[in-house]
Amino acid sequence: MFNNEEEIFNIASQSRFLELCLSIFNFQVTNNLVYVQWVKLLGLNPANVKTIEQIPFLPIEFFKTHQVVASPISQNTIQFTSSSTTSQIPATHFVNDILIYEKSFLQGFKLFYGKPSDYCVLALLPNYLKRKGSSLVYMCDRLIKESTHPFSGFFLDNIHELILKILELKQTKQKTILIGVSYALIDLCDKIELSENFIVMETGGMKGTRREMLKSELHTYLKNGFKINNIHSEYGMTELLSQAYSLGNEEFSSPPWMKFLIREIEDPLKIRTDHKTGGINVIDLANVNSCSFIATKDLGKINSNGKLELMGRYDNSDVRGCNLMFGNF
Secondary structure (H helix, E strand, O other): OOOOHHHHOOOOOHHHHHHHHHHHHHHHHHHOHHHHHHHHHOOOOHHHOOOHHHOOOEEHHHHHOOOOOOOOOOOOOEEEEOOOOOOOOOOEEEEOOHHHHHHHHHHHHHHHHOOHHHOEEEEEOHHHHOOOOOHHHHHHHHHHHHHOOOOOEEEOOOHHHHHHHHHHHHHHOOOEEEEEOHHHHHHHHOOOOOOOOEEEEEOOOOOOOOOOOOHHHHHHHHHHHHOOOOOEEEEOOOOOOOOEEEOOOOOEEOOOOEEEEEEOOOOOOOEOOOOOOEEEEEEEHHHOOOOOEEEEEEEEEEOOOOOEEEEEEOOOOOOOOHHHHHHOO
C-alpha cells in the first residue's frame, strides 16, 4: 500500500503535487502489473521520469480487459463497473479502499459547492439505478445521506413524485441540487420549470437513448426548458475516484489532487502545450491503489484560464499499442 494517502488531500502547492505525482508513479510502476507492462512496451525507463509531462498514461481501455490494481484485491474490494450496451465490454474498477473514494468526492463537492447538508439532493439516474456497481450511484447515495433533507433521494420512474417535490422546493426556496443523466433531464425539462434556488448538474449519459448532443447544445436545451440561467456538469468516470465540475460555464475545474493534460492526437505520447484540442489525460492521485495516470477517449482543450473544455470523443478505433499489449499477456 502507498504510505502517504492522507497527503493526497492536503496538497497546497504545485511543487507538492509534482512530488506526490512522482512518488505515486514510482509506487504504481512497481506494483501495478498492467502499468508495468505498458511502460515496458513503450520502452521507457521509469528512472528517467522527472516531470509530469514525462509520465506515461495508461489507455483507459485496459480497465475492460485487465485488473488494473496497485495493491492486492481482497474480500473488501468493491468493483465499480461502467454502463455498456449488450455489444460492449464494461470497464471494471477494483477499489481496495472505499474510504479514499468517499473522501475524494466529499472533499471535492465541498470545495465547489459547500456542505451537502445545505442542500436538498435529487438524483435522477434511471438506468444507473437498474444495474449494480455504479460509482455515480454510490456517490449520490452518500450525498443524499449527508444532505439529511427529507425530500433528498433517488428517482427512477416516479417522475410525478419528483415534480411534486420540485414544486414544493420552489415554493420554500430550499437550495436544491438536481443531479441527472442527460436524457432524463431532457425529459424532465419538457414537463416543469425550475427557479433560482435550483442547481441542475448533468452527468452525461445519452447511451443511445437519444441523439448525441454537444455540451453547448444540450445545455441550451436544458436552460430553455427549465427556464434557468446555467447548467452545471460533473466530469468523472468509473475508472477514476475524483470528479471535476463545471459551474455553469462549460469550463471544468478540478480539485488539487486532480489535473488534466492534453495529448497530441497523432502522437499520444506527446503532451500539448498550446490551447488546441487533443486527447484528455487525467491525473487522479486519489486513484493511488489502481492507476493515477489515465489516457481517456475524450477530446478537449485547456483554455487560457487553465480550465478544461470538453470537445467530444474519439471514434471507436483502438488506441495504438493496445493490441500489442494484449498479445503480450
